[in-house]
Amino acid sequence: MADVKTAGTEVKDLRLERIGAHSHIRGLGLDDALEARMQGQGMVGQMSARKAAGIVVTMIKEGKIAGRAVLLAGAPGTGKTAIAMGMAQALGEDVPFTMIAGSEIFSLEMSKTEALTQAFRRSIGVRIKEETEIIEGEVVEIVIERPSTDPGRDKAGRTGRLCLKTTDMETEFDLGQKMIEALQKEKVTVGDVITIDKANGKINKIGRSFSKSKDFDATSQNVRFVQTPDGELQKRKEVVHTVSLHEIDVINSRQQGFLALFSGDIGEIKSEVREQIDARVAEWREEGKAEIVPGVLFIDEVHMLDIECFSWMNRALETQLAPVVVMASNRGISRIRGTQDKSPHGIPIDLLDRLIIIATESYSPKELQRILQIRCEEEDVEMDEEALKTLTALGSKTSLRYVLQLITTSSIVAQKRKSSMVEKLDIKKVYGLFCDVQRSTEYLRSHEKEFLFSDFGGRTGDAEMQDAGMALD
């Protein structure tokens, strides 16, 4: 960004990006023959499950399945959510991918079936041409100002100016925080020809202006040179974009005019509106105006759904517009919520029958070590050989998730020690500081009498109050 001028004092970028537990996953790590590589695109081990997921992804891409369901079943910490994220990345950006947790559907605002219906409809996309207003021009100047040197306030306060031109005119725009981030993400520089969608702020780089083709800065081979556009900067163009069925529902169900004041937004969308939309979408499809893009709905912790939801799903999976549902469960033979009966994975057998089940297994020590290495890289932590081996051994004894937590904590301990690499003693220290589940349970068993409300004769609130001389009557 050589041409971006930043006014104000230069401040070190102390942005601590929040890194999620699965942010290292870029795909399923399969080769062209759908064979899983031992380590690829962030995924490690779990070969057969990944291969199976790869087959499902191919079926989805070819449009061969809709309204089918897949279950990922396995012990906790065996990569079920990771495989789902890998599938999402492998399907690409055009395919709608919605992730929900089973417990999310329990909300006071709407009923369970409404929440599920919305989740289903969010996972089906409609690709349609819409007229939008766009701004198209060549970048003349980008100025970003940082009003204060305090990094805490820095992010909120940034303002800037963008000057765009065509062959006939020039205009200046004031930039807000979102726009500045978008410009930086796309690495927009002076001389680029860009379009900005006024409705959603998306920036699209068309190429570089011919007038800059003489500048011999290190432009790569892939740079496309285009003519600077002419006429007005703001134009109305037809753009193809994908909206989900749920978004169309919302647009059409919003009460118009002053009736909105009286209706009270309950969040539920009437079924007549949905039927109307389904009919309209079918019409568009026949006329060739729109394309239906069936997507994927991932329901994590599916054992949290109760018997009513499962019955509803049996029916919903058979309708015409149903997405592919991928579920994950880590329960064994357990009770189905809403009943007293037990069933494998906490799911009723009639629904289980409709699912293809992919099993995941626990990781071997070698796989554990590879995963730890990947996470260390992702979290920017340097670890020496010994420390890594210790962590791997710990992981086999305790659990994968526990040692993943130890990575960042031990790196902070190492920093305090003024060392750039994490070593065995750091690991030992955090191991002592933070308990894993087993040690915590052991501690509880031995000291249970001191904890409140313990099953084995521990103290209760009443006893404590009496001790303090306040009787509870």
Added chain:
Amino acid sequence: MARPWEKHAKFTLEAPKTCLIQGGRRKVHASYHGGIECVEEYDVITDKLLVRKWRMESRLGGEGRWDHEVGTEGLAPSSDFLVESTANPLVTRIDTDKLFEWRIRNLPYPKETYEVSVDRFEIVVRTTNKKYFKRLLVGDMARRGMALESDALTWNHAHNTLVVSYVKPRKILEEEAAATKERLAMKAMRM
């Protein structure tokens, strides 16, 4: 890419209209075929046209955004991502009895830099220094399929403002008179 009310079509007196007097303005709402609506606001006392705006249903079914043809209402920035700097030139259209008139403020360049010409249904404003370019669509003429003539066009520049005027042809004056008669005869609800 043109909107229906920018093309030659019959947007005339036959549409169902409702009239409402509120806040010192006579507001007329007309509904046309295809979900198109037009709202015009006239001053109650002088009967001068203050606002004309059009709207049509968006493709996905929701209410569309208002497209302002006459008046100062639609000038606030509508996008929360990108906002035009306030130092940029700003176009307002307010008509008089005999003329269509546009005022373009914040144009500091001298009078010689401007080139104003006519292109079918649009008035094109250019600057020789390539700093400003605008096509002003004369909706009233476009809807009736009447091409613009350069004889009827005049313009002037003073106080950083460029004023562009176009003489209303006789046919339009007659139709406006008929529309005014009908409008004043309409039963108006008072709020």
